[in-house]
Amino acid sequence: MSDWFTVEKIDAQTFAISEYKHWEETHCYLLCGRERALLIDTGLGVANIKKIVENLTDLPVMAVVTHAHWDHIGGLRYFDNIAVHEFEKDWLSGHFPLPLQVIKNNLTKFPCDFPTNFNIDNYQIFQGEPQKILHDGDLLDLGDRLIQAVHTPGHSPGYCCFYEPERGYLFSGDLVYKGCLYAFYPTTEPRFFYNSVKRVRKLNLARILPGHHQLNIPVSLIDEIEAGFAQIEKSSKLKQGSGLFDFGDFQIHI
Numbered sequence: 626m627s628d629w630f631t632v633e634k635i636d637a638q639t640f641a642i643s644e645y646k647h648w649e650e651t652h653c654y655l656l657c658g659r660e661r662a663l664l665i666d667t668g669l670g671v672a673n674i675k676k677i678v679e680n681l682t683d684l685p686v687m688a689v690v691t692h693a694h695w696d697h698i699g700g701l702r703y704f705d706n707i708a709v710h711e712f713e714k715d716w717l718s719g720h721f722p723l724p725l726q727v728i729k730n731n732l733t734k735f736p737c738d739f740p741t742n743f744n745i746d747n748y749q750i751f752q753g754e755p756q757k758i759l760h761d762g763d764l765l766d767l768g769d770r771l772i773q774a775v776h777t778p779g780h781s782p783g784y785c786c787f788y789e790p791e792r793g794y795l796f797s798g799d800l801v802y803k804g805c806l807y808a809f810y811p812t813t814e815p816r817f818f819y820n821s822v823k824r825v826r827k828l829n830l831a832r833i834l835p836g837h838h839q840l841n842i843p844v845s846l847i848d849e850i851e852a853g854f855a856q857i858e859k860s861s862k863l864k865q866g867s868g869l870f871d872f873g874d875f876q877i878h879i
Contacts, residue, residue, distance in 0.1 A: 629672040629740050632681070633840065635832075638770070639794070641840055642677055644668050648735040649696050650838045654796055656789075657682050658767020664688045665787055665796045666836060669732065670699020670751065671743045689759065689774075691798030691836060692781040693717055695728045698751045708757035710776065710783030721750050722812050759785060777825060779808060779818025786825055793831030800825065801850060802835030803842055805876040808865070815863050815879040819854040826851055846874065853877055 633641045638657040644650065647669060654665040655678055662684040667674055678686055688704040690697050693716040701707050701717075709717060716722065728750055739745075761776035765787075775786045780799045787796040799807070800821060808815040826847045833842055853872045857863045862870075863879065870877045 658770040660768030662686045666697040667700030672740045674700040675703035692784045701751045707755050709755045710759045712783030777821035779821045796834045798836035803874045804838045808879045822851050
């Protein structure tokens with residue numbers, strides 16, 4: 626098994642697959658049901674995440690992405706059943722919004738002990754045709770587990786969180802985590818981001834499973850992030866170009 630990934634058990638049927646050696650510290654999540662499995666996000670794509678998945682389950686796997694940013698779609702090339710929200714389908718078919726060199730610069734932004742067989746010169750942004758198009762409210766049935774796609778735009782147009790009502794799990798990706806929340810890119814929208822935070826806050830949550838950095842975060846972080854956005858809005862700065870706002874455990878860059 627590759628030593629690039631770290632596997633942590635959330636429960637008997639749920640695993641976090643993380644890339645702690647990279648500054649992004651991405652988390653992907655494998656959810657196993659009775660009949661099939663779901664991989665939420667696929668990481669940077671610098672090592673073969675499918676080998677890790679196959680070591681954890683023999684079930685057929687669908688790979689879905691919270692959004693089609695480079696650090697979440699990198700491993701899609703290892704799977705033949707992938708899904709993305711309808712608003713970002715084109716990002717996987719020749720219309721990715723950032724140049725390749727920008728992605729390479731981000732990938733190598735800080736020193737990193739990459740896998741020995743990884744060559745930055747050969748790195749490509751994943752492009753391919755999804756087998757399933759996601760819409761708000763879609764239910765993904767794993768056999769005895771139902772996972773709901775919740776369209777939560779702001780960080781990107783087709784951004785989705787994935788919610789499991791039975792366990793109270795929210796796979797939040799880049800919407801909620803301890804770190805810098807980004808809403809300053811041309812394809813982001815701070816007001817939509819704020820509205821999406823308010824939407825997921827209303828869900829019955831037992832645990833938030835983020836896309837980056839610290840894995841164990843309190844559900845109350847959503848309240849703090851909502852309050853942060855409310856403060857920015859009150860000061861009439863909830864618009865792109867307003868800068869970086871520091872709230873301790875998280876920052877909001879708009």
